[in-house]
Amino acid sequence: MKDKENIKVSVCCVTYNHQAYLRQCLDSLLTQETSFAYEILVHDDASTDGTTEIVRTYAALYPDRIRPVIQTQNQYTTTTRAIITTILLPLARGEYIALCEGDDFWTDPAKLQKQADILDRDPEVTLCLHPAMTRDHKGKGKVYRQYTKSQEARFTDIIRWKQVCWPTASFMYRKIRMKDYPDFCLRCHIGDAPLAHFLATQGKVYYLNEVLSVYRKRVPGSHTDRYRKMSDAARREMTRTEFEMLDGFDALTHYRYHKHFIERKLHVQAGLLSKRKSYRPVLTYEGFEADLRQVSLRRKCAIWIKIYLLPIVKGQIFIQTITRWKKNR
Helix, strand or coil: CCCHHHEEEEEEEEECCCCCCHHHHHHHHHCCCCCCEEEEEEEECCCCCCHHHHHHHHHHHCCCCEEEEECCCCHHHHCCCCHHHHHHHHHCCCCEEEECCCCCEECCCCHHHHHHHHHHHCCCEEEEECCCEEECCCCCEEECCCCCCCEECCHHHHHHCCHHHCCHHHCEEEHHHHCCCCHHHHCCCCCHHHHHHHHHHHCEEEECCCCCEEEECCCCCCHHHHHHHCCHHHHHHHHHHHHHHHHHHHHHCCCCCHHHHHHHHHHHHHHHHHCCCCCCCCCCCCCHHHHHCCCCHHHHHHHHHHHHHHHHHHCHHHHHHHHHHHHCC
16 A cells, blocks of 8 residues: 555445445455555444445455444434544545445546546545446446536536436545535435535536446445335435525525525425325425426426326326225225
């Protein structure tokens, strides 16, 4: 390992029940080719499937590179949702922070070098992102791109937040810019969107138009898989924390992007309702109708389609209606 006293990048890997994927993830982190020293902090959140043993094995094999943080109690459900910011960031020795969750992996051994070079060249860049290959539970892959070339990301595009265009494993950012991270970000059920929003208020966000990682979606153990299995009540609580985060940044930016934040809240609400499991009247957040009146007719139509038409196309509402009718006979 290059001079471990002068670590430039700290890679933060958060894992929970990723036994099937973690080895591939860690191998991709370990094979990075850099001109600088880097460390890997692996946080196991009290896994129950053998993930912990994998972390211990790799830490024993690469003691100069991997620093394990193994929990005996799940922190996400009991203590903090912002594991990287509250637990790993204080331990990180690097100037820059790179992220990769345990079910994702990097595909280019020069990924760290490329992103670090961008941050080195322009001190105003606080965050560097890139597209990834999205791979689903059937093994099918697709690349989603936010832009067609490398460029500075627009704040309005970050508000819209299409995770498949710049997933967590694409993040590299400056640790020093995290000093005033807001509490409403720490309470949010997701970590990447609040982080990108905050860093965008601290400087430039640069989009490197190269596919450098794989983002697994809807595979067992992934966030998307856990969300799919949640109850409607749990999903509503998660959505509430996301609304709190969006409202917080709306105020932090002095309402310059108020219309964009309204549109994002409406689409988050529509997404929640389109995936509801039980038949029930449409539940909306306070102010939903007032916000809806402020957007264009095209946006209104897109939202109503998402709420009402998509579940019908998928057969959800029809099945729920028949089930409810049978129960009431």
